[in-house]
Amino acid sequence: MKHDPVKLALPGHAAATARPARGLRLALPWPETSGHRAKRAFDIVVSALLLFGLVGVFAVIAVLIKLDSPGPVFYRVRRVGHRGGPLRMLKFRKMRDDARGGPLTIDGDPRLTKVGRVLTRTRLDELPQLWDVLCGRMSLIGPRPEDPGFVALHDIEYRQILSVRPGITGLSQIAYKAEAAIVDSDNPVEDYVNRILPQKLALDGLYAQTNSLGLDLRVLGWTFVTVVLRRPVSVSRLDGTMRLRRRPQPALPPAAAAEAALAAAADAQT
Numbered sequence: 001m002k003h004d005p006v007k008l009a010l011p012g013h014a015a016a017t018a019r020p021a022r023g024l025r026l027a028l029p030w031p032e033t034s035g036h037r038a039k040r041a042f043d044i045v046v047s048a049l050l051l052f053g054l055v056g057v058f059a060v061i062a063v064l065i066k067l068d069s070p071g072p073v074f075y076r077v078r079r080v081g082h083r084g085g086p087l088r089m090l091k092f093r094k095m096r097d098d099a100r101g102g103p104l105t106i107d108g109d110p111r112l113t114k115v116g117r118v119l120t121r122t123r124l125d126e127l128p129q130l131w132d133v134l135c136g137r138m139s140l141i142g143p144r145p146e147d148p149g150f151v152a153l154h155d156i157e158y159r160q161i162l163s164v165r166p167g168i169t170g171l172s173q174i175a176y177k178a179e180a181a182i183v184d185s186d187n188p189v190e191d192y193v194n195r196i197l198p199q200k201l202a203l204d205g206l207y208a209q210t211n212s213l214g215l216d217l218r219v220l221g222w223t224f225v226t227v228v229l230r231r232p233v234s235v236s237r238l239d240g241t242m243r244l245r246r247r248p249q250p251a252l253p254p255a256a257a258a259e260a261a262l263a264a265a266a267d268a269q270t
Helices: 034-053 055-068 114-122 129-134 148-153 155-161 171-175 188-210 213-228 254-269
Strands: 074-080 086-092 139-141 167-169 233-235 242-244
Touching (some): 034 139, 055 114, 148 188, 167 213, 171 213, 171 233, 213 233
């Protein structure tokens, strides 16, 4: 399955063709610290254990994909990786092999196969990225790797974000687990660029500034809450604090709402 390169030409933005952001690789020093080495060791051990332990799951998903539609089991999608280098991120194929279109998956996307809809909803399509982690292209925790066209729109912000390896999960992945459902299906790219991407940039920039083993462990815990327990989680753009998102209060019937309003008014007068 291939994605056509996306050319973004939005109000207030210069046109950006989806290609690796090469200039980013030349602009920053990349000192390796003991913390970076410890994180890399953690990534290697955990990704290797998970790949070994999930062999059966990989096999079942592979069989279901092949039975559902013709085409390969895996595909690679173009993203911008660590230090601005090109990243061909590995995923289970969730769309028809002849699918074309933009880089965003929307709710009810007609390109998705039957198995692909389940993989998207459960995030199981991301499991092959454990191989990218083992090979050093990604980390378990980090900013979500982004499409080159979107990175080109925010070159300055990504200079810091790309100083750490992109991750399978992270602050923005937790906050926007339901991204496909909330993006405007009529104008997905424009809505994503203007409304969602700036908030993800804030979260990813915060992670790049403050990443630590303690933060990574918290991200792993809250990833379990939102992906496995399927509970919505909010993430503060100020300090990265994660908590369960409050469920909206059910609307009262008209008569009950009027009665509550009268009672509130009476209380205010006493």
